[in-house]
Amino acid sequence: MKKSAIKTVSSGKSVKTDKTGTAADSTDSADIRQRRIYNARRLTAAVLLAAAVSATVLIMKLKHCGPVMPVPEYRTAGAAAGQTESPLSEIYEYTDFACPACAAANVQLQNMMNTYGSRIKLHFKHFPLSMHKWSGIAALYADCAGEQGRFFQYGEMLFRNQEEWADKDSEPEEFRIYADRLGLDRKQMESCVRKTENQTRIKLEKAEGQAKGITATPSFFINGKFHLGAGALASESMRIEQIIQAEKSRGARK
Amino acid sequence: MNLKDFSGSAARLITGSAFLIAGIEKVLVSHDILIWILKGLGLPTFAAFPAAWIFPFCQIFFGLFLICGLYTRVCVLFFSATVALEEIILLQAWLRMVPVAELDFYGIFLSHSIIWQIFQNVMLILILYPAFFYGSRYTLDNLIKSTLTENKK
Incomplete structure (x- = not known):
């Protein structure tokens, strides 16, 4: 042992x-x-x-996944909720009012909306580039016009008359002039522009765009897929047209 | 598998997934937006900035560890502490009646339903309880231990 x-x-x-x-x-x-x-x-x-x-x-x-900040109702266009025809395309447009390529893309997008408006859901997002001195303020004015129900009209004026205001040294008077032309309430507009939450929303929208990989304008997310430049709009129009034609021919056969 | 083991494993999976998804959402959203959300809750800038950078990754890592059963109790303690802290932050926001931002994969919304968020957190803490006490079966920790025991034999 x-x-x-x-x-x-x-x-x-x-x-x-x-x-x-x-x-x-x-x-x-x-x-x-x-x-x-x-x-x-x-x-x-x-x-x-x-x-x-x-x-x-x-x-x-x-791959640009992740949450999206909601777009104010006045910045959406096209397919309405509850309509019988389902939207075929959802477009998020990140744009800068002082960018010439964005102005050209806006014309193209307007044509597209005129033709297929009820089949497209468009969300407009601000992405003011830092090289354009007044585009942030322009976005702010456009949003305030939107609060009075005239966002797209005001935006179109900004795009159409870019050379009048984009290179000004001091804050362009044009922003107020366009508001007057559209018959907007000047007082309401001024107080809206001064609101910090409206300024923050534009800043955050730009931050969101940057997080999604956007570096230039115009940029689009068409059905979740990222596209730089307006080139993709033409092919998206063709795709929508093909679907509509197919729907029509199916309907005729029935 | 008895009821305790089942509840422990289920609790681990539910809470781990919830934290993992919440962390991924926070990383995918811009940090500026996250800082804005945290500041909206009343967090001071000096706290909101590091929280926006560090906390989402902690949620992702610890959430995944909890799902797999790695350092289970440490993860449960970490999450209990953070949820308790969030409850305090939400309560003061509720008392001050500030709308808080809700974040999910479909978007970011300003919401006044703070009570709902507080309730969700209480539920999470309750689910963390079985994960702490009965969540040690069917874990990666156990698998590693068993390989060592087999080697020993």
Whole structure:
């Protein structure tokens, strides 16, 4: 029979050992080793999971996924809620009132809306570029015109007369003149422009655009897909036309 | 699988998924917007800025760990603390009657339904309870432990 003795280890615990004092020690150190391996493996698993989810989120960000700030009702056009025909296209337009390419795109978009208006849901988003001094203020005035129900008309005036106001040194008087031409309430307009929440909304909309990867205007999200420039509008018109024709021919056969 | 194990695992999956999705939403939205949401709740700028950068990633990592069952109790404690803190922030916003922004994959909305959000958080804390006490079965922690035991044999 083996004799056992009590040995005090460094941790202060008393452990039974045999005559040579090795058996219990080795079990103890094996346990510590096992614990270390367990912790290391847990940590490795955690790092791997964190890396995998970070990569996934990064890809989602690159693909412009994520929440969208709601657009005020006056900045939406086209398909109305509850209409019988379902909208075929949902377009988010990020634009700058002082950008010439945006003015050209606006004409194209208007033609598209005139033809297929009831089948398109359009959301207008501000993206005032920092190189255009007055586009942020123009966006603000347009929103305030929108609060009086004339957003798209005011926007069209801004686009059409870009060269009159875009390069002015001081705040263009044109913003007020256009409001008068549309018969908007000047007092209401002025107080609306001064409201911080309206200014913040435009700032946040630009931040949202930047988070979605927008660097230039006009940019579009057509049915969730990102397009830079108005080129995609023509192909989207053709796609809508094809669907409408197909619907018509199906209806005729019935 | 007994009822306790089932409730623990289900609680882990539900809360982990909720936090993971919430974290992903926050990362995908612009930081400026997130800071605006946090400031809207009454958080001072010095707290809103780091919270907007660090907190979403914590939610993502700990949410995923909770789903997989890695460091389960640490994750549950972290989430309990953050939900409790959020409750305090929401309560003061409710007392001051400020609308708060609700964030989900379909958009960001200004909402006055703070009570609903407070209720949701209470439910989350309640679900975290079984995750803490009975959520240790069917976890990655256990799987790692079992591989070590097999090696030992």
